[in-house]
Amino acid sequence: MTFPIVALAVASLAVVMASLLIGAREADNIALLRQRETIQHAIAQHGHSLARELRPQTIWTDAFERTKARDTAWMQNFYGSYLGRLLGYDRLYVLDEKDAPIFGYDPETQGSLNFADLGGQLDDLVRAARAPQQMAEYNPIVTRITLGSGKSAEHVAVADTRNIDGRPSTVVVSTVMPDKGRVVEMQDGEPPMLLVAVKNLDKIFTAELGKAFGYESMRWEGASAGVMPAATLGAKNTTSQDIFTREGATVGKLLWLNKRPSAEFIRRVIPGLLLALVMISLLTYLLISWGRRHAHTLLQSEEHAKLAARTDGLTQLPNRMALRERLPRMLRYTQNDRNTLAVLEIDINQFKAINDAFGSAIGDAVLIATSRRLAKLLPDKSLIARLDGATFVIIAPGLGPDQAHELANDAIAAIAEPYILEGGTRVFATASAGYAIGPTDGRGGDELLRRANLALDKSKQAGVERALAFTPEMDAEATYRHMLEMALRDAVADGTISVLYQPLMDTSGHHVLGVEALARWSDPTLGPVSPEIFIPLAEETGVIQEIGKHVLRSALQDGKMWPHINVAVNVSASQIHHGDVVEVVRDVLNETQFPAQRLEIELTESVLLADEKRANEQMRGLQNLGVKVALDDFGTGYSSLSYLRRFGFDKLKIDRSFIESAGAPQDSTVILASIIKLGQDLDLTITAEGVETEQQRRWLQHSGCHQLQGYLFSRPITADEMTAFLADHAQKNAVAS
Structure with missing residues (x-):
């Protein structure tokens, strides 16, 4: 009976597979068409995103006046160093009212560039920026600006994909205009200066684009090896898409491995179907021979189990x-x-x-x-x-x-x-x-x-x-770390992690606006242990959740003694990604009856990098409770405008490493001033950390910071000392008034 059964099964399988293959081919064609449309649209949207990203940098009275005055040193610092280093542009040019180049800069070489070397290939974008109504097909981004004395003007930005020196790039041409509401020397009908910014669509962008849409090994044709293996370039499932400028010129060709999910599904199904047919066909034979082979099989399986228990199943090495x-x-x-x-x-x-x-x-x-x-x-x-x-x-x-x-x-x-x-x-x-x-x-x-x-x-x-x-020292280090870990676990269990507070002052240095809660640990045997040591150890060992909850509860209980100021508490990446911070904060707020609007939760950029979706969910949950969320240590890691756009932060805390230059000569404070300007444009509360001198305080006050924190005002102190600190400042302010 075996042969008829197998024949019938094979015939049935052939009919099913034929139907699956026809449907799979049509599905793959539709999927490929959508992939190509998606890529063209994504690259176009990238240009619009860059144009919007440059808007705060080109609607700025300082930029308008400095550029108009042809201040080359300022343009070198701002357009070159700041836009090139922080925003990652590869070329920058400034054109005057008659489209003549007055500045060019390559951030990679820190050298100047000749706009004429581009051979006029950006002339259409320049015309579109000058006359957006006449070139509406370029989709210019037009922003109406209300100037002083009842005047108004339009800020224009256009973007397109071009081939710059053999490298596919996104080019943004933007007018340079003053802030709204400011009176500046701008004559009616006077053409504005233009900023031309070039950003290469390099391997990293291309790989991220492919990753975002699930297109494997995406790269530009002729790009350096390493993104798509050379052996796959001629494969049948390699797909290409020509990228064009708005005028129809070829920018380059994108290649990627086109996964065919429907065909892959069929390939996975076929072995299962065949296996099922074979199993049915052999069932009778196995039943007949089972009794005869049973004893021998038991002996073999016992030996095999002994060997398997001592062998790594993957490499076949001893385990x-x-x-x-x-x-x-x-x-x-x-x-x-x-x-x-x-x-x-x-x-x-x-x-x-x-x-x-x-x-x-x-x-x-x-x-x-x-x-x-x-x-x-x-x-x-x-x-x-x-x-x-x-x-x-x-x-x-x-x-x-x-x-x-x-x-x-x-x-x-x-x-x-x-x-x-x-x-x-x-x-x-x-x-x-x-x-x-x-x-x-x-x-x-x-x-x-x-x-x-x-x-x-x-x-x-x-x-x-x-x-x-x-070496013997390694044993000593391991012993010390183990001792430190055990002591930390005991400290968490005993509740001996202490909480100190550092005030957040207004820019005059006279009024206390809030406090930041800081965890501190001093062991009876080991002595004081730096947070830079015990906080990472707490994250590794998993006790950071208990420490975080303890600090939050202590800070809110103490904060009830100071009813007119906010309380800020730090949250680590481990607390966000391995716990539910929203639930913890909700429970502690209910337990202490502390007003949610007076609580600030501070996050670092490392929280966002680990799992952006999870971080965003937790942030939104905190804000739904009424809690404010601050981005701490801005500028120390992967600082990017994209984080500030995608996440709804309430406050921006500038890292102390930037504050050291406050009050120094202007060239060294360009980036700090730009960060403050960025925070102002995004309507964020701006806090400067690490303020240690009166000169720094005055400069930050003049630059538009909202809050200051540092040893100039106070070191971290206990709750009782903070109560005395607040009373002392209240008395001084009362006398002064």
Whole structure:
């Protein structure tokens, strides 16, 4: 009966597969058309986004007057250094009223550029900026500005995609106009100056564009290798899209790997269907032979289970269990011969990033290839095992420190060689390694493994691609960290984490507007421990949630004693992404009956980078409670206008590293002034951190900051000291009035 059953199943499967293939082909064609339309639209929207991004920089009375005066030094600092460094533009030009270039700058080389080198290819964009009504097809962005004395004017910005020196780029041409509501010397009918900004559509932008829409390995034709493997450029599923200017000139061609989801689905279904047919066909045969083979199968399965329990299923190397069984025997062998035994631990750095970028299948292929490369390096009578993740262990009898160091560095070099995997995928990896030598570094297997692991951790922390040997200091560091962790857990359990407060002052320095709550810890044995040490440790060990809730509760309870000022509390990335800050804040507000509108939650940019969607959800939830949200330490990490546009922050806190230049010569304060201007344009409360001198206070007051914080006014103090501080300032203000 087997043959008829199989024949019937195959015939049925053929009919089903034919229908699936026809539908899949049509679905793929529709999907490809939508992909091309999406890409063209996305690039156009990128230009409009850049045009809007430049609007605060070109509707500014200072920029209008400095540009009109042809202040080259100012243009060098603002248009060159600020726009080039903070906003990432690759070329910048300024044209006068007659479209003659008066300034050009390349932020990468910090050199000037000749506008004439562009060969007039931007003339149409210049005309569109001058006469937007006559060139409406360029979709100019027009902003009406009300000037002083009842006058008004229009700010115009146009954008398009162009090929600049062989590199696809987005070009924005924008008029330079004064602020609304300001009286400036601007004659009726006088043409404004123009800012021309060029931003390359480089590999990073292209890769992000592909990632955003799920288009794998997107790159420009002729771009440098590394985005799309060369072996895939001729593949049948490679798709291209020509990108044109508004006038129809070719900018370049985008290439990407067109995944065909419908066909992939069919390919995945077919094995299952075939397997089902085979299973049905063989069922009768298996039932007949099962009894005869049953006893033999039991014996084989028992042996297989023993082997599988000691073998890594992916690389087929011995696993941790096998290593623990064999290492003591190898140690006894070397001790009998009075010989040495080297224990090496090698780990692939940032292996999770490989899985995230290429998928777990590629990650598994890298691990298998690594096991083969390391196996080729093994000396005689050596053992290699995979512990877990991307960590491998080599046990090498007879190797002293010099030979072990050489072997570990050879392993690092082997892993650094590019991995050419199936389909032509190229993967690059680095590794760290540490080693210990028995019996010098330990006589037991577990002890040698632990100390080799300490050396590996030290190598990773140092960020050097070379092996490190175990030293006694590493044991001391591990012991101290363990002691610190235990003490921190006890402090959290006992509630001995203290809370200090630093005032937020108005710009005169006379009135207290709020306080920031700061966690502090002093252990009876270890003494005072810096927040820069115990806060990261709290995040690693998971106790940051308890610390955060304790600081919040203490701050709100103390804050009820100061009814006329706000209370600010910091929240870490771990609290946002591994807990529910909204629920915690809601519970503590209800518990303490503290007014939500007086609470400020401060976040750093690292919170936004880890999981933007989660961070946005938590921020909106906090604001729905009535709580204000501030962006702390602005400028220290990946500061970007995009964060300020996408997230509805209430306050912007400028990092202390920028405040050091406040009051210095003008050239050194251009960026600080621009950040303050940016915050004002976005209607944010602006706080300057780290104010230490009266000169800095006066400059920040004149520049338009709203709040100041720093040692000029007070160090962090206890709640009782803060109460006295507030009373003292209230008395002084009463006397002064």
